[in-house]
Amino acid sequence: MSKDLNSSRIKIIKPNDSYIKVDRKKDLTKYELENGKVISTKDRPIASVPAITGKIPSDEEVFDSKTGLPNHSFLREHFFHEGRLSKEQAIKILNMSTVALSKEPNLLKLKAPITICGDIHGQYYDLLKLFEVGGDPAEIDYLFLGDYVDRGAFSFECLIYLYSLKLNNLGRFWMLRGNHECKHLTSYFTFKNEMLHKYDMEVYDACCRSFNVLPLAALMNGQYFCVHGGISPELKSVEDVNKINRFREIPSRGLMCDLLWADPVENYDDARDGSEFDQSEDEFVPNSLRGCSFAFTFKASCKFLKANGLLSIIRAHEAQDAGYRMY
Template sequence: MILKDHLRKEGKVSKEDYPITIVGDIHGQYYDLLKLLEVGGDPGKTQFLFLGDYVDRGSFSIEVLLLLYALKINYPDRIWLIRGNHECRQMTAFFNFRDECEYKYDIVVYYAFMESFDTIPLSAVINGKFLGVHGGLSPDLILLNQISSFTRFQEPPRSGIFCDILWSDPIDEDKEEHAIHNEAYFPNDIRGCSYFFGYNAATTFLEKNGLLSIIRAHEAQLEGYKIHQTNIKTGFPVVITIFSAPNYCDVYNNKGAVLKFDNNTLNIQQFSFSPHPYHLPNFMNLFTCLLNRGLD
């Protein structure tokens, strides 16, 4: 109840100042979250903005949420959470978070987490210059205050601004691609929903809203981050992707990274994965696992 009260009061666009550490996808990698907090700074002295996708795929999503929620309650003016596309009923039932809740606790705990997800803000503005979202932009999103025009206290819809800021991806067109598409947005056929948005879409949105760059998560990166195309007017990247789950799913062998702002200086700090206890796939028990292997 205390947590939901904190999150409900924050509105859909929260505003944070420097210094701040910005964190991308975590995906249930609790032991990497502990390392991330060592790298990112003391939560009692440094603000943290988490860009969503706290759950699924990893085996310790509950532990991730309990730690983040405890930090939010203890440091309500320093810990900021926004919602990712996995913070919903559809994705957590399809992937493994619902199974994790039922395995470790029960379905009541799962439903309580779902209710908490419905209160998480959708975006953040950092120092009046940077927009933090999980996914990206929407063709329907012209002005930032439009995010305040709909209710977030619900399961994300399958289309519209709410959907797109959780699901969309930037695309780095070269000149030939841009000539072919010649559009700011086009359907995201890789994800099967939402859109790709290009350089023109990003620069137009940033200029209309007096912003410098979009900082987002949502896509695994080998180095833990990606600096997208540079704005020819400002000399600053129009989009920065940050991904904070090293060795993603125990197979990608990627680095994790966080983005740190302090005194108008941007630094990206990388970190490697941390060892973690082993769980059988889908939280299968040992007896069932051995039985299945015996039947093969």
């Protein structure tokens, strides 16, 4: 110890000091509330809330014995009780999903009726409520517009449950890529940390490989362009989407970036028709809110829709208090 150290400022704590002694005779299985009521620390405070399961399920429970596909009904309830999978089970489902999704085109061609859903962001119980309101995916077609992970605490459960529904309903359940389905954002936000807490880097990497094969956009009834973010100055024809190499991380610029990152300009609703814009006004402006991509104007939307014979753009990417918004 340094001789210059002021010894008067040092307090030596000894194991037998009274103020650090633990009362070993105290019953730690009981706790007295402020009102004097004594409760058991072994009992659940709210008995009606189901206990979290600590059991890793068997392969026979996770995978259907006849089809070999994930048992989505079992997974739904298992995840409801905050159950986990083994590492091998998780990677198997992710790899199966990657193979199936990689066979789909960049631009899906879909038929109505179809229920279209926006960002999920790790909210597993909201996802279950969505299906409760929207209907059984085995009977109703669904299109999800991306952003399944980050922010919420159950991103993995959302992703695996959606993938299990996809694998069991290949012709009527569809998933697009959102801007959060990439290594860059999941490392910055919460998904990577969630995966390292629940599993490990190998499972996280398998998730990211599945992100890289998700389709980028959908065309419904040849009239509605469905995408996570928006349109791009590089998007002249909807068929331009199929020219993209989507099997990679999301680039910082270009058509693929814009499809997943673009937003309408803030004053988009101020225009009722193209007549309010003079010929010199930009159709696209830098997206300062996001720090990348563009914000597109009403004029840009009208031009794109007219050139492709479309009625509307259906997008996600922004939370809406009412659940949806008509621009």
